[in-house]
Amino acid sequence: MKRSIVFVLWMMLSCTLTAQKKIRITTYPGKTYQQIDNFAASDAWSGQFIGNWPDNMRNAIADLLFSADTLADGSPKGIALSMWRFNIGAGSAEQGDSSGIRDEWRRAASFLQPDGSYNWNRQPGQLWLLKAAQQRGVKQFLGFLNSPPVQYTVNGKAFATGGRSNIDKSRYDTMSQFITAVINGVKQATGIAFDYISPVNEPQWDWSDGGQEGCPYNNEQISGIVKSLSKALQRAHLPTKILIPESGHIRYLLADDDKPGKGNQVNAFFQKGSGTFVGDLPGVSRTIATHSYFSTSPQSSSVAVRSAVAARIQAIDRLTLWQSEYCILGDNNGEINGNKRDTGMQAALYVARVMHTDLTVANVSAWQWWLAVSPYDYKDGLICIDKNKSGGSYQDTKMLWVMGNYSRFVRPGMKRIAAEVDGATDCLVSAYRKPEERQTVIVLVNLGKNTYHYPLTAKKGKAYVTAASRRLQRQQVKDNMVVIEPESVTTIVTED
Known part of the structure; x- marks a missing residue:
């Protein structure tokens, strides 16, 4: 009997090992391939509120995003993002309902006051998160604008009219002065200097529906802003690098497509001889930034467009590519829909596939998420919260932790290898x-x-x-x- 039992156990073990x-x-x-610069997310738009939540809540959220500490079992406490993106508001929050932006959570405050002076106590929640990131080891910081300050826009709003750029070229220098003032002011208030400044965001879109702050630009207008900002940064002796163009779709790096004068952006800005070339200006980062929205499904087309972009980037000396904004938007050819929160693995695995493809096919040197914290019933937040300005519950998502599989361990300076x-x-x-x-x-x-x-x-x-x-x-x-x-x-x- 004993022999029979031993034989059966041996057979079970043998089958288990064979089945492995x-x-x-x-x-x-x-x-080797590209060198990794960072993994990041942004404070828009919830940062303005959660940064003012009770200490225990806001610190717990900051730990999830920034901490490089480990728990008792050796597991990471947080995902240790290596860069943080700070939303430099245009002032729609001060305008309130008259801003035309319906959702209060999508308005943003501005340091610039109506009389032209600055108040560095504005955006206190975001400034708190900025410091919280630094205290937990984040070393890279970027400031970005969705719109010029409302004082400088054509319609006095933080979103455009009729798809036209909302700032006249005569105001480029004024806008540049505002940006340099903010860089200095934030450093004065927090001790943190922005390593990068991103003056335009998704310039191909119209930004005329009042859904959020936003401003469209064509390549000529972007070139004009960059030339002005480069001079302003040099005059102010600031080492901050200019990052452009945060294209709304990766295909606009390659061709004009359906947006004449707003595409072919790799060559437009970094190919010598182009009428909008800015690649050799002081302070301009030798990096071109794009967003991965609406281009990730099906996988075959995702790979095709990223392969083409990688080839275009490689053809230009010393140029690197950042994927600077992503969350799950749209229906993605039926593979997954952005609507409804998903804190589990379905959305997380989709994000992991996107990250893998961006890193290994497009050869991006940075990969950055959009809303670090979201109050919406949508797949746009690494952390989900109640839509409550003074405090509430929060929930981590598997998208957060899957991003951490990269950000916590793949650190700046590492190179991707085959x-x-x-x-x-x-x-x-x-x-x-x-x-x-x-x-x-x-x-x-x-x-x-x-x-x-x-x-x-x-x-x-x-x-x-x-x-x-x-x-x-x-x-x-x-x-x-x-x-x-x-x-x-x-x-x-x-x-x-």
């Missing part, structure tokens, strides 16, 4: 390494329902998993075997 789906991940440290996975067609792999260090970071996205086992070949290895029941949780690696759970994102950190 093992995968092999191969990295090629000698084959990697491939064998034995799993439903898995996506990318790898990163800092040239002077002996550490490799591997991010494996398992889109399928299979469980895989990865035998570590390195001397030391740690694994962190985001899955249905895990939030970037440290996995206890046994017998040098990493378990790749179904529908999960796993980060593996190895040392040579």
Whole structure:
């Protein structure tokens, strides 16, 4: 009888081991691609309120976004974003209902007062978050404008009329002076200097519906603003770099398409000989920024347009690409809809696929999310909150933690290296390494329902998993075997 039991147990163990789906991940440290600059998100628009919430609430939210600390079990406390985007408001908040922006949460305050003086006590919630980010180790900061200040706009509003640019060229210098004043003023108020300034946002869209602050521009107008701002930054002896053009769709980097004079932006701004060339101006970052909206499905077309953009970028000396804004918008060819919150893995896996494709096909050096914190019933926030200005509940999402699979471990200065996975067609792999260090970071996205086992070949290895029941949780690696759970994102950190 004992022999029979032993035999049965042996057979069960043998079958289990045989059934294990093992995968092999191969990295090629000698084959390098882009250097990573940062992973980021923005304070728009909830930052103005949550930054004033009770201390325990706002600190907990800041920890989720910025902390690089670990919990008792070795799991990350937060996702350790490496850059924070600060919304420099145009003043629609002070205008109230007369601003024409229906939703109070989408209005933004301005440091500029009607008499032309500045009040650096404005935007206190956002300034608190800025400091909270720095205190938790964030070292890069960017200020962005959705609209020029309402004092300088053609219609006196923070959104446009009839799809026309809302600032006249005679006001470019005034707008530039405002930007330099804000850079200095924020540094005075917080001790934090903006590394980058983004003066225009999604210039292809009309911004005429009063949904939020916004202003359209064509390439000639953007070029004029950049030339003015470059001079203003030089006069003020500011090292802040200008980031452009935050295109509303990645295809506008390649061609005019349906927006004459607003596309072909790689060549328009960075190809010498172009009438709107600004690539050699002092203070202009050798980076072109685009948004990944409406271009991520189906996967075949997502890859095609990103391949074309990568080739265009590579053709221009010393030019890099940032994906500077994304959340799940639209119906994405039926794959996933932006409507309704999803704090689980369906939305998170979609985001993971987008991040993987942007990083490995478009070769982006930075990947940045839109609303860090959202009060809406939509897939636009890494953290979801009650729409309550004085305090309320908050909830993390798996989108937050999946982004953390990258941001917490793939740090600025690392380079992406070649990697491939064998034995799993439903898995996506990318790898990163800092040239002077002996550490490799591997991010494996398992889109399928299979469980895989990865035998570590390195001397030391740690694994962190985001899955249905895990939030970037440290996995206890046994017998040098990493378990790749179904529908999960796993980060593996190895040392040579």
